[in-house]
Amino acid sequence: GAVVSQHPSRVICKSGTSVKIECRSLDFQATTMFWYRQFPKQSLMLMATSNEGSKATYEQGVEKDKFLINHASLTLSTLTVTSAHPEDSSFYICSARDYLQGTNTEAFFGQGTRLTVV
Amino acid sequence: GQQVMQIPQYQHVQEGEDFTTYCNSSTTLSNIQWYKQRPGGHPVFLIQLVKSGEVKKQKRLTFQFGEAKKNSSLHITATQTTDVGTYFCAGPGGAGSYQLTFGKGTKLSVIP
Numbered sequence: 001g002a003v004v005s006q007h008p009s010r011v012i013c014k015s016g017t018s019v020k021i022e023c024r025s026l027d028f029q030a031t032t033m034f035w036y037r038q039f040p041k042q043s044l045m046l047m048a049t050s051n052e053g054s055k056a057t058y059e060q061g062v063e064k065d066k067f068l069i070n071h072a073s074l075t076l077s078t079l080t081v082t083s084a085h086p087e088d089s090s091f092y093i094c095s096a097r098d099y100l101q102g103t104n105t106e107a108f109f110g111q112g113t114r115l116t117v118v
Numbered sequence: 119g120q121q122v123m124q125i126p127q128y129q130h131v132q133e134g135e136d137f138t139t140y141c142n143s144s145t146t147l148s149n150i151q152w153y154k155q156r157p158g159g160h161p162v163f164l165i166q167l168v169k170s171g172e173v174k175k176q177k178r179l180t181f182q183f184g185e186a187k188k189n190s191s192l193h194i195t196a197t198q199t200t201d202v203g204t205y206f207c208a209g210p211g212g213a214g215s216y217q218l219t220f221g222k223g224t225k226l227s228v229i230p
Contacts, residue, residue, distance in 0.1 A: 043221065093161070097216060104149050
C-alpha cells in the first residue's frame with residue numbers, strides 16, 4: 001500500500017534555532033499534503049494544507065512565518081519550525097492521500113516527528 | 119464549519135470486556151473513516167463507511183454508519199491488550215476540500 005515517510009522521527013534543538021521536517025510520499029504523487037500537530041493525550045490539530053507549486057493554506061491561529069511550508073515537488077513537503085521555542089515542542093505528523101484512487105481515499109500518515117525544544 | 123464529535127474521550131476496560139466509541143457529525147457525511155493510533159505511533163487507517171446504515175466487520179471490530187449518515191460507531195468485542203490505542207473517526211472536510219475532519223479520539227486502555 002501507499003506509504004508516507006516522515007523524517008526525522010525525533011529531534012532535540014536549542015531554543016532559537018530552526019528545524020526542518022520532511023514528508024515524502026513514496027509510491028504516489030501527492031499534490032496536497034497535510035500537516036498536523038498533536039499535543040499529549042489530544043487529537044490531531046490541522047495546522048496547514050500544503051499545495052504543490054503554490055502557497056500553503058494555514059488554519060486559523062497558525063503563524064505562517066513560524067511554520068514555513070514548502071511543497072516543491074509532487075512527493076515532498078517540508079515543514080520548518082523557525083526560531084523554535086519550548087512551547088513549540090510537540091508531535092508533528094504529516095499525511096497525504098492518493099487522489100488518483102478517488103476523493104474518498106484513505107489518508108496515509110507519516111511516522112511523526114517528536115520535537116523537543118530546550 | 120463541519121464538526122465531528124467523538125465520545126467518550128477515555129475508556130478503561132478489563133481485558134475481555136467490550137468497548138464502543140461513538141462519532142457524531144453536525145452535518146451529513148458522504149463517508150466516514152476510522153483510524154487507530156497506537157501509543158507513540160501514527161494514525162493508521164482501519165476502514166471507510168459510505169452507505170447509509172452500513173455495517174462492516176473486521177474480526178472483533180464492528181463499524182456502523184447511521185441511517186442519516188450523521189453518526190457512526192466502532193465496537194470491539196472481547197477486548198485484548200493489543201487493542202490499546204486511540205481510535206479516531208474522520209469525515210470529509212468542507213465541500214471541495216481534500217481535508218479530513220477528525221474527532222478528538224477515544225483513548226482505550228485495556229487492563230490485563
